[in-house]
Amino acid sequence: xxxxxxxxxxxxxxxxxxxxxxxxxxxxxxxxxxxxxxxxxxxxxxxxxxxxxxxxxxxxxxxxxxxxxxxxxxxxxxxxxxxxxxxxxxxxx
Amino acid sequence: xxxxxxxxxxxxxxxxxxxxxxxxxxxxxxxxxxxxxxxxxxxxxxxxxxxxxxxxxxxxxxxxxxxxxxxxxxxxxxxxxxxxxxxxxxxxxxxxxxxxxxxxxxxxxxxxxxxxxxxxxxxxxxxxxxxxxxxxxxxxxxxxxxxxxxxxxxxxxxxxxxxxxxxxxxxxxxxxxxxxxxxxxxxxxxxxxxxxxxxxxxxxxxxxxxxxxxxxxxxxxxxxxxxxxxxxxxxxxxxxxxxxxxxxxxxxxxxxxxxxxxxxxxxxxxxxxxxxxxxxxxxxxxxxxxxxxxxxxxxxxxxxxxxxxxxxxxxxxxxxxxxxxxxxxxxxxxxxxxxxxxxxxxxxxxxxxxxxxxxxxxxxxxxxxxxxxxxxxxxxxxxxxxxxxxxxxxxxxxxxxxxxxxxxxxxxxxxxxxxxxxxxxxxxxxxxxxxxxxxxxxxxxxxxxxxxxxxxxxxxxxxxxxxxxxxxxxxxxxxxxxxxxxxxxxxxxxxxxxxxxxxxxxxxxxxxxxxxxxxxxxxxxxxxxxxxxxxxxxxxxxxxxxxxxxxxxxxxxxxxxxxxxxxxxxxxxxxxxxxxxxxxxxxxxxxxxxxxxxxxxxxxxxxxxxxxxxxxxx
Numbered sequence: 027x028x029x030x031x032x033x034x035x036x037x038x039x040x041x042x043x044x045x046x047x048x049x050x051x052x053x054x055x056x057x058x059x060x061x062x063x064x065x066x067x068x069x070x071x072x073x074x075x076x077x078x079x080x081x082x083x084x085x086x087x088x089x090x091x092x093x094x095x096x097x098x099x100x101x102x103x104x105x106x107x108x109x110x111x112x113x114x115x116x117x118x119x
Numbered sequence: 120x121x122x123x124x125x126x127x128x129x130x131x132x133x134x135x136x137x138x139x140x141x142x143x144x145x146x147x148x149x150x151x152x153x154x155x156x157x158x159x160x161x162x163x164x165x166x167x168x169x170x171x172x173x174x175x176x177x178x179x180x181x182x183x184x185x186x187x188x189x190x191x192x193x194x195x196x197x198x199x200x201x202x203x204x205x206x207x208x209x210x211x212x213x214x215x216x217x218x219x220x221x222x223x224x225x226x227x228x229x230x231x232x233x234x235x236x237x238x239x240x241x242x243x244x245x246x247x248x249x250x251x252x253x254x255x256x257x258x259x260x261x262x263x264x265x266x267x268x269x270x271x272x273x274x275x276x277x278x279x280x281x282x283x284x285x286x287x288x289x290x291x292x293x294x295x296x297x298x299x300x301x302x303x304x305x306x307x308x309x310x311x312x313x314x315x316x317x318x319x320x321x322x323x324x325x326x327x328x329x330x331x332x333x334x335x336x337x338x339x340x341x342x343x344x345x346x347x348x349x350x351x352x353x354x355x356x357x358x359x360x361x362x363x364x365x366x367x368x369x370x371x372x373x374x375x376x377x378x379x380x381x382x383x384x385x386x387x388x389x390x391x392x393x394x395x396x397x398x399x400x401x402x403x404x405x406x407x408x409x410x411x412x413x414x415x416x417x418x419x420x421x422x423x424x425x426x427x428x429x430x431x432x433x434x435x436x437x438x439x440x441x442x443x444x445x446x447x448x449x450x451x452x453x454x455x456x457x458x459x460x461x462x463x464x465x466x467x468x469x470x471x472x473x474x475x476x477x478x479x480x481x482x483x484x485x486x487x488x489x490x491x492x493x494x495x496x497x498x499x500x501x502x503x504x505x506x507x508x509x510x511x512x513x514x515x516x517x518x519x520x521x522x523x524x525x526x527x528x529x530x531x532x533x534x535x536x537x538x539x540x541x542x543x544x545x546x547x548x549x550x551x552x553x554x555x556x557x558x559x560x561x562x563x564x565x566x567x568x569x570x571x572x573x574x575x576x577x578x579x580x581x582x583x584x585x586x587x588x589x590x591x592x593x594x595x596x597x598x599x600x601x602x603x604x605x606x607x608x609x610x611x612x613x614x615x616x617x618x619x620x621x622x623x624x625x626x627x628x629x630x631x632x633x634x635x636x637x638x639x640x641x642x643x644x645x646x647x648x649x650x651x652x653x654x655x656x657x658x659x660x661x662x663x664x665x666x667x668x669x670x671x672x673x674x675x676x677x678x679x680x681x682x683x684x685x686x687x688x689x690x691x692x693x694x695x696x697x698x699x700x701x702x703x704x705x706x707x708x709x710x711x712x713x714x715x716x717x718x719x720x721x722x723x724x725x726x727x728x729x730x731x732x733x734x735x736x737x
Binding site: 032034035036038044086088090093094095109111112113114115116117118 | 353354355356359363367368369370371372373374375376389392395396397581582
């Protein structure tokens with residue numbers, strides 16, 4: 027399935043784009059999408075998240091799906107819009 | 120026994136140029152301070168139907184029992200007056216250092232009444248009050264006015280409140296500036312202008328003592344611990360405000376699709392990252408500035424090092440201005456936005472209502488409703504700066520726009536009123552009621568019009584409550600309105616409520632003054648003040664017919680990938696019904712006699728029974 031990913035704040039600089047599309051297997055979660063994203067962007071997000079999820083000690087960020095803040099265990103669906111917002115752009119608890 | 124309150128108000132008659140000091144009565148002292156005593160004084164002293172720009176209106180500056188003490192996050196000063204923008208009661212706030220200076224001069228409140236025959240400034244130096252001609256200050260910006268006032272009185276350390284050209288020309292949303300901080304909403308600057316009061320300088324040197332230093336210091340310590348813990352957490356909201364200013368949350372608001380864009384047609388601005396806090400920090404050398412005794416220092420001063428604005432040194436823009444003159448007008452030109460923000464500060468103009476006025480105007484121009492619309496377009500800094508000049512000078516179209524969004528739209532005609540994002544002629548703040556219905560209910564029921572200071576913004580943005588439904592919103596809104604009103608009697612910064620629970624405020628109050636209140640009594644005080652304000656407004660013929668959402672709220676939010684939440688008139692009516700019932704008001708939004716009696720306000724019922732007010736200033 028294909029989802030759309032949007033980057034806010036510094037993550038836009040890190041990704042070198044404001045948004046992109048991501049191919050995932052059916053029933054992938056947000057955590058799965060983050061891992062895939064890191065691979066796709068040549069490890070540019072390794073400091074932020076890796077295969078084990080969020081890197082220890084790194085500030086949390088918020089993930090949104092279709093404009094609602096959701097947990098990273100949430101299962102994604104075709105055409106979902108997933109946004110990643112770093113703390114400096116308001117993505118903090 | 121000592122108390123941090125002065126139990127004194129200074130009454131200044133501008134017509135006669137006299138000043139008298141009065142004791143604050145026990146009845147008035149029960150309202151603690153700030154908007155509490157300001158609202159009570161205005162109800163008692165300004166007749167229903169008074170012209171907001173006339174000599175009958177009064178301009179009250181009030182501080183609180185914690186002002187000028189070591190209690191952190193209580194630095195503000197409150198203005199209460201009748202608003203020339205809305206025709207309702209107004210309370211507006213500014214931080215900085217003015218409040219502590221008023222307290223050190225020996226007062227809890229300054230009451231300006233009447234109107235001077237010629238422009239003047241007033242200098243309050245402790246017990247001495249002097250009146251100075253100010254015709255030579257006419258047309259000067261707020262900063263230059265403050266500089267010249269200090270030079271005239273030869274007292275560089277005096278604190279000055281000043282107005283710019285917008286206030287002099289009675290632009291209905293003119294602000295008053297206290298150094299780098301702004302009494303923004305509702306047109307207090309126009310009230311000063313109408314009274315020919317160009318500036319007020321204050322100086323005091325009386326230390327502020329507290330009632331029980333042991334109790335007070337313990338409460339101060341507890342407050343500091345909570346604030347420091349929050350600031351130590353680098354990415355807490357307050358921590359981010361401390362490091363980067365209020366514009367640091369723009370990315371989340373944008374990704375939640377509640378960043379009002381192009382006059383609230385869209386909820387997402389593709390260029391938001393061009394005008395947020397990070398964008399400004401990356402370009403302009405920035406340093407934080409704090410209000411008196413505040414460890415948060417959320418104000419950001421920036422200097423322009425090169426280009427056409429080289430040398431400009433200005434504060435902001437704050438988050439709400441990034442919305443009002445930024446995303447709302449589709450302006451991604453960072454320098455243009457910085458310039459517009461600075462011009463508003465120097466002319467003395469509320470950027471929020473200005474943004475609503477300009478959004479309406481540009482959409483009216485797009486739709487052919489304006490004769491004088493050549494070149495006006497969204498996203499164009501020259502259009503925005505040009506209209507700011509015209510409004511401040513009340514020149515041509517600017518004279519119409521200076522009346523505020525609803526009044527201007529009525530004059531423009533056609534369906535321009537549908538483009539005016541306002542409540543009671545006060546421009547919207549940055550939030551979108553279609554996705555944040557609790558915040559929307561706060562806007563329409565606010566006693567000063569479209570108020571975001573008493574709205575459940577954080578919980579709706581973070582999804583702690585579902586902003587897309589109307590469920591339970593009436594109760595949430597009533598609670599936050601009463602709570603913030605209670606806090607504002609202590610004249611706290613709005614952000615204090617994010618981190619300091621009410622019991623800390625009450626411990627500080629007890630230590631500072633000896634006054635003890637339970638949580639319930641404190642909240643009831645907030646509710647009492649809310650009802651007093653409503654009584655004032657009902658006597659000015661406001662009611663349910665004025666607690667209205669703009670037509671745009673019932674359209675879907677535009678955007679090609681947006682599964683937009685819907686908002687219906689039935690839902691809006693249902694929220695209002697529930698809210699009025701919870702408040703103990705009738706179906707027209709009028710406090711019932713039982714409600715007033717329960718709050719100890721029975722005598723004020725008579726005010727609502729007076730004949731309808733003059734609506735020329737609504």
